[in-house]
Amino acid sequence: MSSTTKASRIGEELWKTRVDKVNAELVTLTYGTIVAQLCQDYDGNYQEVNKQLEKMGYNIGMRLIEDFLAKSNVGRCANFRETADMISKVGFRIFLNIAPTVTNWTSDNNQFSLVFDENPLADFVELPDDGRAQDELWFSNILCGVLRGALEMVQMQIEAHFVSDVLRGDDTTEMRVSLVRYIEDEMPPEEE
Amino acid sequence: MTVFSLIIINKAGGLIYQREFQPGLRKLSTNDYLVLAGTFHGVHAITRTITPKLPLLTPTATASTPTSASSNLASPSGTSTPIPPTTTTTTTTTTSVAATTYTYPIPGVPATGLESLETDKFRLTCFQTLTGTKFLLFTDPHMANIEVVMKKIYEFYADFVMKNPFYQLEMPVRCEAFDRNMNGWLRGRT
């Protein structure tokens, strides 16, 4: 697992030396307020809230990738497994100071899971007890969008979604990431 | 230590930024800058396609599982990246890639194209980010450590352009903070 340990080292180093820190509660409350406001604006239509969060994340990811590359100074990953390590050990480390576990690879190396032991976005959160949010809302869905936007900018089309969330009472928080294809042309993507 | 000017070209070949830091080069009309950007983009793309592909080495004995991915971050084609990763091995290291176990991103497309162009009076250095944006820096031909300048400019770009929520991606850069910080930093170096 040389690429894993190397990615961990890079992530740690960057986190210590290059990252401006902000108060975690500020981030948590800001994000929580956005989600709660969306739930209110869409009148409890959680599918739509999930979609909007994903879209917001997508627009963030397309911008954040440049910061990631400028800071981390890493080159192109040789394969999707290395990409997964970079996402977990460097990306999540420098932006959220967590390193979700990469696991559950499919045999074709095109799909993996990120298992979040901690999730700064979801501190203090308890989903609304309206009987539906527990089944429909993916509170941290913005992260799926961030990954999709960021990887699209480096020519990878992926699909990401949550499959479980401790907020819903599941044992783990798990995101499934699948590589759809490598984008070969360099046409600019449409910004949503 | 002279940095004449900077041009940024988006991934579609459009000119999105042009700025002069120190006088020295003759000025072009706006239209000519656009042509320059478009032309360079085309030439760059062609130089990418004519880059010879190095044959992939057979998997080494240690690379028996697909998880033991190569630690080499350099491009598969073997050309050096404009800013060599400081923490990793460079292209001189043999790529011990288990080629049979996975495909490369964008199989067959080399990572870099034209990197520098030099005349008696100036040097043009091109840095293409992994997202496809190109930074063209016009400097004195004898200037050293261009990559340091380039890296810093890329960071400014990430900070003040990409993180500006009102900047629309792929559109011309009109971010006053970007100009100000870059000017300040470059002035501090001379």
Place this chain on the structure above:
Amino acid sequence: MSYYFTILSPTDVPLFNIAFGTSKSGGDGIARFRFPDTAQYMNQFIIHSSLDMVEEAQWMNGNMYLKHIDTYPPASAYISAFLTPSGARFLLLHQPPHAAGPNANAGGSGGGGGGGIGGGSSILGGSFAAGSSAARASASSIAANPTSPQTEEAVRQFMAEVYENYVKTVMNPFYRQGMEIRSAVFRSRVTAAGRKWL
């Protein structure tokens, strides 16, 4: 010892309430108030009637914990209060178990105040059934001396822990200020704090 805990918003809207009994000294954690089950509103009545005292006391010093601030002798109910900086009131009503007459006085671990309280209990003791074994078991604990320093300290610890969890609960983005706290997590944590300190 039986407890009734309530949180009131700065505008006196009840946000949360819970009744529980002591778990110390062999208590089973179930509230046994001296009112018949049909008169549980008495808890709310007593606790809300102490609000005047709270409002008087809250400007007297800068403390968040106001200690024991009110007593309702007919029911032998003692009220302790805690203020959050935002003006929410945590009120805890505690009611010693049916004291077995002079036994409560004989507990002796309370000072003069404890003795006085014991006297109050014994008055009531005449009008209620005799104390159970559980009551005797807790005679030497904080339960028997609602105004002793030990009790004040235990309540303070309880309030501090509830406050910590209250802050986390109101940080929940789906909680709107002034809304009733319906979080099951919060309720279980208050119960846990009660079990731990009271």
